[in-house]
Amino acid sequence: MPAYNKVTQTITEALRDICGKGSVFTDEEKTEAYSHDETDAAEYGRSPEVVVLPDSTEQVAQIVKLANKERIPITPRGAGSGLSGGAIPWFGGIVISLEKMNKLLELDKENMVAVVEAGIVTNDLATIVQDEGLFFAGYPMSLQTCVIGGNIAENAGGGKAVKYGVTGRYILGMELVTPEGEVVRLGGKVFKDVSGYDLKSLIIGSEGTLGIVTKAIVKLIAYPGARSDILALFRTPKEAIDVVPVILTHGVTPTSIEFMDQKSCIASCKYLNETLPYENCGAMLLIELDGNNGIRIEMDLIETGKLCKKHGALEVYVAEDKNNIERIWNVRRNVAEAWKVISPIQSLEDIVVPVSRIPEIIPELERIGKKYNMEIPCYGHAGDGNLHATLVKDPSMSMEDWKKNEADCLWELYQVTNKMGGKISGEHGIGIKRREYLKELIDPAELRMMQAIKKALDPNNIMNPGKIFT
Amino acid sequence: MPAYNKVTQTITEALRDICGKGSVFTDEEKTEAYSHDETDAAEYGRSPEVVVLPDSTEQVAQIVKLANKERIPITPRGAGSGLSGGAIPWFGGIVISLEKMNKLLELDKENMVAVVEAGIVTNDLATIVQDEGLFFAGYPMSLQTCVIGGNIAENAGGGKAVKYGVTGRYILGMELVTPEGEVVRLGGKVFKDVSGYDLKSLIIGSEGTLGIVTKAIVKLIAYPGARSDILALFRTPKEAIDVVPVILTHGVTPTSIEFMDQKSCIASCKYLNETLPYENCGAMLLIELDGNNGIRIEMDLIETGKLCKKHGALEVYVAEDKNNIERIWNVRRNVAEAWKVISPIQSLEDIVVPVSRIPEIIPELERIGKKYNMEIPCYGHAGDGNLHATLVKDPSMSMEDWKKNEADCLWELYQVTNKMGGKISGEHGIGIKRREYLKELIDPAELRMMQAIKKALDPNNIMNPGKIFT
Numbered sequence: 001m002p003a004y005n006k007v008t009q010t011i012t013e014a015l016r017d018i019c020g021k022g023s024v025f026t027d028e029e030k031t032e033a034y035s036h037d038e039t040d041a042a043e044y045g046r047s048p049e050v051v052v053l054p055d056s057t058e059q060v061a062q063i064v065k066l067a068n069k070e071r072i073p074i075t076p077r078g079a080g081s082g083l084s085g086g087a088i089p090w091f092g093g094i095v096i097s098l099e100k101m102n103k104l105l106e107l108d109k110e111n112m113v114a115v116v117e118a119g120i121v122t123n124d125l126a127t128i129v130q131d132e133g134l135f136f137a138g139y140p141m142s143l144q145t146c147v148i149g150g151n152i153a154e155n156a157g158g159g160k161a162v163k164y165g166v167t168g169r170y171i172l173g174m175e176l177v178t179p180e181g182e183v184v185r186l187g188g189k190v191f192k193d194v195s196g197y198d199l200k201s202l203i204i205g206s207e208g209t210l211g212i213v214t215k216a217i218v219k220l221i222a223y224p225g226a227r228s229d230i231l232a233l234f235r236t237p238k239e240a241i242d243v244v245p246v247i248l249t250h251g252v253t254p255t256s257i258e259f260m261d262q263k264s265c266i267a268s269c270k271y272l273n274e275t276l277p278y279e280n281c282g283a284m285l286l287i288e289l290d291g292n293n294g295i296r297i298e299m300d301l302i303e304t305g306k307l308c309k310k311h312g313a314l315e316v317y318v319a320e321d322k323n324n325i326e327r328i329w330n331v332r333r334n335v336a337e338a339w340k341v342i343s344p345i346q347s348l349e350d351i352v353v354p355v356s357r358i359p360e361i362i363p364e365l366e367r368i369g370k371k372y373n374m375e376i377p378c379y380g381h382a383g384d385g386n387l388h389a390t391l392v393k394d395p396s397m398s399m400e401d402w403k404k405n406e407a408d409c410l411w412e413l414y415q416v417t418n419k420m421g422g423k424i425s426g427e428h429g430i431g432i433k434r435r436e437y438l439k440e441l442i443d444p445a446e447l448r449m450m451q452a453i454k455k456a457l458d459p460n461n462i463m464n465p466g467k468i469f470t
Numbered sequence: 471m472p473a474y475n476k477v478t479q480t481i482t483e484a485l486r487d488i489c490g491k492g493s494v495f496t497d498e499e500k501t502e503a504y505s506h507d508e509t510d511a512a513e514y515g516r517s518p519e520v521v522v523l524p525d526s527t528e529q530v531a532q533i534v535k536l537a538n539k540e541r542i543p544i545t546p547r548g549a550g551s552g553l554s555g556g557a558i559p560w561f562g563g564i565v566i567s568l569e570k571m572n573k574l575l576e577l578d579k580e581n582m583v584a585v586v587e588a589g590i591v592t593n594d595l596a597t598i599v600q601d602e603g604l605f606f607a608g609y610p611m612s613l614q615t616c617v618i619g620g621n622i623a624e625n626a627g628g629g630k631a632v633k634y635g636v637t638g639r640y641i642l643g644m645e646l647v648t649p650e651g652e653v654v655r656l657g658g659k660v661f662k663d664v665s666g667y668d669l670k671s672l673i674i675g676s677e678g679t680l681g682i683v684t685k686a687i688v689k690l691i692a693y694p695g696a697r698s699d700i701l702a703l704f705r706t707p708k709e710a711i712d713v714v715p716v717i718l719t720h721g722v723t724p725t726s727i728e729f730m731d732q733k734s735c736i737a738s739c740k741y742l743n744e745t746l747p748y749e750n751c752g753a754m755l756l757i758e759l760d761g762n763n764g765i766r767i768e769m770d771l772i773e774t775g776k777l778c779k780k781h782g783a784l785e786v787y788v789a790e791d792k793n794n795i796e797r798i799w800n801v802r803r804n805v806a807e808a809w810k811v812i813s814p815i816q817s818l819e820d821i822v823v824p825v826s827r828i829p830e831i832i833p834e835l836e837r838i839g840k841k842y843n844m845e846i847p848c849y850g851h852a853g854d855g856n857l858h859a860t861l862v863k864d865p866s867m868s869m870e871d872w873k874k875n876e877a878d879c880l881w882e883l884y885q886v887t888n889k890m891g892g893k894i895s896g897e898h899g900i901g902i903k904r905r906e907y908l909k910e911l912i913d914p915a916e917l918r919m920m921q922a923i924k925k926a927l928d929p930n931n932i933m934n935p936g937k938i939f940t
Contacts, residue, residue: 110715110826133719157662166662168671169639184915189824191854192627192636192896194675195908196938197920201638201671205664222721245580249603251692251762292721296766354659356580384661426662438665445654449927450667456926457919468666 004091004462005071007049015052015094018062023053023100034095037082039433040347044085048075048095055100057175057183057214064212064463065181067094073465076208078119078150081142083348084431086153086207090466098149101214104128111189113172114218118149125218134220137164138171140427141333152213155205157427159288159332162248162383163255164221166427168204173217176203179210179458189217202453207429208464210457224255224290226297229325231317232308233281237261237378238359239312240283244382245355246311247287252300257383258286261362264335264379271338276331281314285382286332335379336390343375345393347406351417352386352426364416365389372409373397386426389413414441430468439469474561474932475541477519485522485564488532493523493570504565507552509903510817514555518545518565525570527645527653527684534682534933535651537564543935546678548589548620551612553818554901556623556677560936568619571684574598581659583642584688588619595688604690607634608641610897611803619683625675627897629802630758632718632853633725634691636897638674643687646673649680649928659687672923677899678934680927694725694760696767699795701787702778703751707731707848708829709782710753714852715825716781717757722770727853728756731832734805734849741808746801751784755852756802805849806860813845815863817876821887822856822896834886835859842879843867856896859883884911900938909939 007026015024025031026049036045054060067074073093080087089095098119106115109132116125122143126136140146140158150156152174157166173187186200187193203210234240237259244257260268265278278284285308289300305316319325339346353361362378369376373394380388391409393402414424414434418441424430430438439447450469454461461470477496485494495501496519506515524530537544543563550557559565568589576585579602586595592613596606610616610628620626622644627636643657656670657663673680704710707729714727730738735748748754755778759770775786789795809816823831832848839846843864850858861879863872884894884904888911894900900908909917920939924931931940 108824108826109719111824112715112718113824155664155668157664161662165639168668169635178915178919182915182918184913184919186916188891188893190822190891190893190896191825192631192822192851192856193893194625194627194897194899195893195895195904196900196912196916197680197923198625198638198671198675199916199919199923201668201674202923204671205668210667222719222723224721245582248582249579249692251694253692293769296769299763299766352660352662354578354581354583355661356578381662386662421658421660423658423660423663423665425665426660427664429664430666434665442666443654445648445652446656446666446669448652449648449654449669452926453667453669453672453923456922 004073004093007072007093011066011070011072012050014066015050015063019052019054019059024050026050034077034097035088037080037085037087039083039085044088044432046089047092048089049092051095051097053097053100057177060096060177060212060214061181061183063094063096064177064179068180068460068462071460071462073462075464076212078147078153079145081146082150082154082431083428084425084433086429086431086467088432090432096212105215107132108189112220113189114220116148116216116218118213118216119147122146122148122151129220130223133223135223136170136218137221138167139164148216148218149213152204152216153208154427154429157386159256159258159381161381162257163253168201170219171200171204171216172219174200174203174213175215177212177214179463187217207431207467209454209467209470211463222292224292226292226294227288227290227325228297228301229319229328230287230301230305230308231276231319231328232285232287232313233278233315234283234313235281237283237362240285241358241382243285243308243311247304247307250303250307252304254304254383255288255290256381258332259382260284260332260335260379261377263375264377265331267338267342267377268331268335271341272330272334274327274331276328277315277317286328339377339390339392343393343395345402347391347410349389349391349413350386350426350428351389351413351422351424353417353420353422355385357420357422358382358385358387361416361420368409368412372405374405374409411437432466435468474543474563477542477563481536481540481542482520484536485520485533489522489524489529494520496520504547504567505558507550507555507557509553509555514558514902516559517562518559519562521565521567523567523570527647530566530647530682530684531651531653533564533566534647534649538650538930538932541930541932543932545934546682548617548623549615551616552620552624552901553898554895554903556899556901556937558902560902566682575685577602578659582690583659584690586618586686586688588683588686589617592616592618592621599690600693603693605693606640606688607691608637608639609634618686618688622674622683622686623678624899627856629726629728629851631851632727633723638671640689641670641674641686642689644670644673644683645685647682647684649933657687677901677937679924679937679940681933692762694762696762696764697758697760697795698767698771699789699798700757700771700775700778701746701789701798702755702757702783703748703785704753704783705751707753707832710755711828711852713755713778713781717774717777720773720777722774724774724853725758725760726851728802728850729852730754730802730805730849731847733845734847735801737808737812737847738801738805741811742800742804744797744801746798747785747787756798809847809860809862813863813865815872817861817880819859819861819883820856820896820898821859821883821892821894823887823890823892825855827890827892828852828855828857831886831890838879838882842875844875844879881907902936905938
């Protein structure tokens, strides 16, 4: 563990001078909420020594300068909705929460960009711009709670990535406080830029280890007013997945192609007291189409439905009205919650493999599950190979056995993923949870490059240490 | 100038041992071709001491290891079609040309990716995959000559960027030889990846200063079989440009929205002995629409045409047959060549500004042109604010005056661009040509970050020195 200094009374006072008394607190009662994120398993919790709520980039810069001088670790925090421990203060120190920096600063309709503070909730931005006929297409499933700064830190993906890509594609510029407390503006309201290194893209997905994003220039697109969904049932996961490349190569680009195996679908339906027609079906695809024109969507819908039928779908249901669309997506969105009811103890994964390998990895999940005596339901973003294989503890298993099995099972799952040319995290990040596994699987030369960059930009290693590889 | 060692006979022999006698040459006659790229102005030419043509990543790695040990500068080279001097051996040393590494290694239709060597010509890749109904959407105007490795080094843009984005969006992975001669594989056949820093995106656009890309995993999409073009004439550049955000916010996303002012159009038509209906029109938009379905394109075409008419277009011509489309695009593609006939001495620029600022910058070009006594025709990618303002020498002006005026004019142009929130290069890169200007305009904190990264990854500064800021 790196040698850091403790937050003294003097430092706390200095933080109060920077942010004001009401924005700095040290009492357990208040700091507890900042000791964890949404990652399963309590052992990831760590208490900060102090939590600070700055309301300007200048304040963030002053805090970082102070921490860098005093060698105190900093953990930047957005909504705390992360799933890999990125916002957990692993070495104590200062948590800088951006919750007060949650404003839309500018909506520039002519250029189709929004300038926001990093703490703005994704759905708040989405709602405001929708009133202007615009759409923010970086769209994590947790959009009700997650904030743009956190999405940038994790390069968050989500359900619409097949058509729209992930967060990074929509970040044109940012204001960053470097680990040494300098304020730097990267990018701008421009759609092309090769004037120097693409530092912006290096920061995106670096999990807050290279600086704190305080503002972002976000690219918007025209709001896709028309939408339809297809629910296609297949005999087996393989048959379902085999249709994905067929659809993509055909020319219609769905917004999303989501996958649920039978056990995930049944679990979620039970949980919601919902009924979807999943009898005798081993897997289903939920295919969303959107665009600016209902007639086009209608055409895409018919084409896509035909393709599914032609390639082995048992049944193809079309949902064009809001209610039915919402019903189906509700089932998909609640799979994780449903499994928590069956067993609250689990490990939510987000491995990503080449789309063509999904049919191979699904039987592997079966095999590994049996071997370690746990259920591994699988659902997720089939269209981009990003699967939420979820290790679920059998209620009868002792916690001790679970801990051991979970670790061994994850290691085997990650190795299999790696062998198939995949990556251990497609959208949740490495954080604390996957750090030790990443070190084992990553090309040592790649790791050395990352370490060299980290050292160059954060010589005292105070910026979110303990994450990814740090 | 950094202190580098010279290429001795011993080193040349060592290079021959690595690549074979026929792949290493030092005689002026042969090396001359590697002393420049397509950047205007002869003063950018510099002779390499030796040119090496490796045919494998392993050979590249051995060459780099040797050069790093001996402190000899390396200049990686693709097709030499660059427009900022990126492939020019500014400090002599070794030019590593990837011309022999030009193979398509794998076409993986199921995952819609191609694995290529960096020296493959863009159009060769495009042609092969088209036969399989696939499309490589990173599409520079120079696709007939440019190679994928060079496109990656410059993050090349092009005419289709409005809809498809630039090169970087289609690079899923790469094999890189680091400045210390290590071989590292970044990314993979996955569409999402947050397993560590996004080094791939840092390398893209770094102009060969952080390593040599030897292979790339390229994302393909379904080939858009249907295509139509609109030629819309407007009274003034302002009226033409004002339509761009109207189209983009309406929901139809054209493949490209190209802009030509009257003098560019007239020049190109004269050059081609072509006639476009440009009488009384001050500017024109060339709008391309493509997709997988003719009926949809037809609908987009009608909508877009109506929008142009409604917003002040004098005339709207539709080109749906190959010949007419080719005729119009030919005019657009040949603007630069046409001006070369009028005056071979010019400076081709690629400034990028927020789309909404284009109407403001065009009169500025007029003003600056008058001030420095030169024509500045303007054309380019209006849909993403990327303009090819081109400084053209008046044939009657002395070279001495031109040199002085060109420098002052560029400086003023870049300052104006910067003031409008733009960047001095949208797709051609900084290279040698814009290095000194970039240093003046860039945020010093951003420059320090770039320098720190460069030093961390290339401690001896042997990898393409003299470019961007190095």
